[in-house]
Amino acid sequence: MMSFIKSKGFSVALVFLTSSFMILTYFIDVPGATQISSDLMVWASLIMAFSMPLGIVNMISRYGNKVYTKKRNYGFSIMLLVLLAMTLASGIILGDTSSIYTFFMESFVWPLGATMYSILAFYMMSANFVAMRMRNWKAILLVLAGIFVLLTTMPAGSSIPGLTVIGDWLKNIHSVSVTRGVVIGTAISTIALGVRTMLGFETSALGISRGRESKE
């Protein structure tokens, strides 16, 4: 029985039936079926929420192993695990609206996240000087486009006469046409991936590796 549940055929059949049902109930209003599809969506949402504890287990395993084997810079892993344990304990025991949990968030998580993002500004400024040099005609186009984007995206840029008109033309026609191509391409690829997963050609989403698949 257990080997049947673990088999690729069972997983694929389950995915095929569930996804076919969800697709049908999205397009066709079948009495009674809407209720089941609504239940399934709640299930999916709850399963998604389980990715959090799974992530924590994964982090403990990964960084715990680094500390255990005393890999290079393992001190940072100790720091991460200690802070993880402290934040987790304060959130679970005292609640995520408690002052200690809020202290961890406001004193560590938020400033560090903001810092990581802000550092990009320094790299970008440095790249403007170092990398944006007109060595050939392709680079000239890139540099001119870069200057134009900087001019049109700065808040006071809209006050420069004519710039808004050209900026809007570039954004609304050229930039959007490329974006649309990417979006349509991604959508078609997603459909193709979905069909392949439903038919059992794509098994990585089911947690079945190629090695295991070939054994079966």
Next chain:
Amino acid sequence: MSEERINTVARPIIYLATFLLIGIPLIYPVGLPIKVSQSTIDFYNQIESMPEGSVVIMNFNVETFGWDELESQLVSITKHLISRPVKVIYVSDMALGPAFIEKTLKMASPQIEKHNKEYGQDYVIAGYLAGESAVAAIASDFHKLISVDYYGHSIEGTFLDDVKDGSDIDLVISVDCFGGTSPYIRHFYLSFGTPILTGTLGGGVPSAINNVQVGQIKSYLGGIPGGAEFEYLSGFPGVGITSSDAMTIVHLMGIALIILGNIVLLSRKIGGRV
């Protein structure tokens, strides 16, 4: 001096100049001009046109790294919503999002007091929605997924009693770091025709324009400039307008550095060293 050496010497000077040119205007704003774009006007008008008692979902698709760029949008939109006779459900599809909702509402507390807005009757923090399936679930049956608010209190007796599914939502506003608007387009706009507004990081603007052109969203705010324009239009000046000066100055510095880098290249070419 080799090109490599020039770059190495210039780098710390550039970092210091960037730090000063961002920092000084933040402390002493210059007051450079801001022109309100049509997309911001459309965004503002859409909220203004919501009739009394309308129910709005405000999604905080925000993590720590996007907060600084989206703060002006989130705070000014929240303040504007509070000033309107609408009911707001605050949700987030990011794990840290609810903490940012609380932070934003704390920043908007003078407006909450001024307009006598009451938690439960005028607004509710519904909390974290885990992924697209959760958005689909609340569109299909709101109470099946959400029975308690962010603080763990039952939502019974609040204005959410009248919200059964997506058809009871009159407007969705999603301010995004990671494409949080797309699930709302699929499960609210496509299923119920719910109007959607989005706020994005600067890099998300082309995608937002695309959605506006095909009619999936009504309008958008883009990055700090969008936030600053909305602050100006809604009459709630804040960090967006202050940051605008720094952003303009640092953009001009970027252009100056590009020109300077090319002068270095040109002078080396003339000198026969390239």
